[in-house]
Each structure stands twice: as structure tokens, then as C-alpha cells.
Amino acid sequence: MALNSMMSEISAEVETVPTDDIIVVEDLWRTYDMGSEQQVQALRGVSLRIRHNEYVAIMGPSGSGKSTLMNLIGCLDTPSRGKYWLNGQLVSDLDDDQLARIRNKEIGFVFQTFNLLARATSLHNVELPLIYNGTPAVARLEKAKQALASVGLESRMMHKPNELSGGQRQRVAVARALVNNPSIILADEPTGNLDSKTGIEIMALFDHLHSQGNTIVLVTHEADIAEYAHRVVHIRDGQIFSDEPSKRARNRA
Secondary structure (H helix, E strand, C coil): CHHHHHHHHHHHHHHCCCCCEEEEEEEEEEEEEEECCEEEEEEEEEEEEEECCCEEEEECCCCCCHHHHHHHHCCCCCCCEEEEEECCEECCCCCHHHHHHHHHHHEEEEECCCCCCCCCCHHHHHHHHHHHCCCCHHHHHHHHHHHHHHCCCHHHCCCCHHHCCHHHHHHHHHHHHHCCCCCEEEEECCCCCCCHHHHHHHHHHHHHHHHCCCEEEEEECCHHHHCCCCEEEEEECCEEEEEEECHHHHHHC
């Protein structure tokens, strides 16, 4: 009887994660201990679902909790309470080593500061995730070349970051994010260090990636950048304040 009850509970849990949702967050809390018995509640019971091939922007001012939510979605941190499923797998209870494997397999990161190795070529920077997961050298080289070609940098493969423009550096970062064919691309303020013209070019690249079937989660505090997405989630005081289609999506409807 006890076994039947346990199996029923497991089945009920599995059924709460539809296959068409790539990200499922339920009642997520993140509490930081600041010492002297002080605590900061960065997230307060956030629930969110993102479907395969959605293009979602998460917005909020400094201190709103958007960066904390990004870290949890990116498996860079674990929640104090609540559950998080990524691509059907419950990841909120995993340890650091397990999270590292999930990050490498499922998530492609694009950062505001590019995070490229200064002394490495574009090709080697893009190869890095494949080195970490043990991809053989020949296959690794071919995948890295394909990823750079997909962002229009075939002719810059042997250039180092200081030989590239800001936009080109961000394209290398996007290629690195794509090289493992991840489940989601998580972009944190991807235009923050770029001029307006280059920022528009990078956002056009994200449009293209989305049209190719990629799921994109964009974290930004800039309303005009968020409008490139099809859905905008606003975070305020650690909670979801609003979740609605972007103006761009409404205009297309």
C-alpha cells in the first residue's frame, strides 16, 4: 500500500511538467543570509513557465530579483525553496557537480561582458564548452567552425578578442552559446557594452536564432531591448509583477 502511494505521488509530480514547457518554476524562493540574523528575500514565491521556442524577456530594476531568477534558471544557484524543472528534469535539488553538467549540456550563456579568453582565438573560445564535455578534437573543431559560421564570423576564426569589434566579440560569445546545441540560450544584458547600432545588429541575430527554433530567455533592464522578445515578464521586489505579450507580439497578432 505504501509503495502504491509513493508511486502515485511520483506520477503526480511528473504530470505537473507538460512536455511543451521547457522551463517550469513553481513557488521559487531565494533567501540570502547576511549575518547578524539578517536575511534578504531575493525571490518570493515565483512561478513561471516558458514553452519550447519561446522568446521571453525578464525585466526589472536593480534589486528586483531578476538576476537571482536568471542565476536559478541558468543553474548557477539553487533555490531556498520551491522547484525548477528544465527540459523535463527536476534540477532544483541537484548538487554543484550535477548542475555543472546540466549547464554545459542544456544552457548557452551570453553575457554583457562577453567573458572571452583574451589570449585565445575566436575558434578556441567557441571550442571551450566542447572541451569541458569531452568532445573529441576533430568533432570539436568542426562544431566550433559551424557555430562561428552561423553568426557570420567565418573570416574571424583565428582572431583574438582584442582584434575584434565589440559586436564581433558578442557574436563569438553567441557562437560559444550555440556550439553545444543547448535547450535554451540565456542572455544577460547582451547589448549592455555595445553602441546602439551594434546592439540592433546583435538583437537581429537573436531574432534569427529564434526563427531557427531556439528558446531564448533575455534578461535586461532596457525596455526597448525587451521589446525584441515576444513575451515580457516584469520582476519587482522578488515577485512577478506582470507577464504579458510584448508590443511587438501584439502588433503581429
